[in-house]
Amino acid sequence: MMAILVNCVFMTMTAPPEITDYVTMFVDLGNLSALRAFRVLRALKTISVVPGLKTIVKALIESVKNLRDVILLTVFCLAVFSLLALQLYMGTLLNKCVRDLPTDNNTSSNVTDETYMAHINNETNWYYYNGEWPLCGNASGAGQCPAGYTCLPGIGTNPNHGYTSFDTFGYAMLSSFRLITQDYWENLYQLIIRAAGPWNMLFFILIIFLGSCYLINLMLAVVAMSYADANDNVRL
Known part of the structure; x- marks a missing residue:
């Protein structure tokens, strides 16, 4: 052409x-x-x-303007939750059950730092059950290792290919956002309970109540108010 x-x-x-x-x-x-x-x-x-559709679109545009303060509040609360989780659970999801070293006299006398580190970092010496390496903890009520294994920190990688952790502020914020949006949050809850003990449910109650039940519903309230104002302007 x-x-x-x-x-x-x-x-x-x-x-x-x-x-x-x-x-x-x-x-x-x-x-x-x-x-x-x-x-x-x-x-x-x-x-x-369509008059109704025009009102909805106008309400959505106005709600974006009104959500500015709510989004800032949500980001601030998310940062606070992330810092709290960072202090409580840094490295917690790296706990694993490692097979004990042989206890005979000949072997124990020849153990060096290099051989010990090679032993605990060898995946074949980790307790493997049901297709995964289950977490463990030394706190009261945490998951216990079977006989012949000892729970050691800082072993291997974090669950879910390393994405589920509270080891850095970025990953802590990602995990906290996952809890606020309730995106498969029960898996993260079970991991923390097994590695740190049942009393940690208080943290999840706090973040889910304030984050999911309050902040998310606050956003919905702003959208509903924007729609009500747009609908009133159409009637006038």
Whole structure:
């Protein structure tokens, strides 16, 4: 199409330059059929036709403006929860049951720091059950290791390919956000309870009540108020 238009322009010239013979070789823009996808934008015209839909869209736009303070409050609370979890559970999800070293006299006398570190970092010496390395803890009520194993900290990687942890502020904020949104939060709850003890349920009660039940519903309240104001303006 572009080649035809260029040829038509130069056909109107009395003495077109010779270079114009090669212009059409470089104006091929390929297949423009993908631009037809923009036809779906015609559906936006229905916003001005349907009164109720127009009110909803206006309410959503206004709610984005009103949610500024709520979002700042949510980020602040999320940072506080993350710092608290960072102090409580840093390295907790790295606890694993490691097989004890042989206790015979000949072997125990030859154990060095290098051989000990090689022993505890060898995955074959970790307690493996039901397709995973279960967590353990030395606190009261935490998960216990079977006979012949000892619960050691800082072994291996964190659960879920290393993404579930409170070892850094970034991962702590990610895990806290997971709790606030209740995205498979029970798995993280069970991991912490097994590694740190049942009294840690108080932390989860706090973050879920304030985060999920209060902050998230506060956002919904702002959206509902924006819709009510937009609906009242339409009636007036």
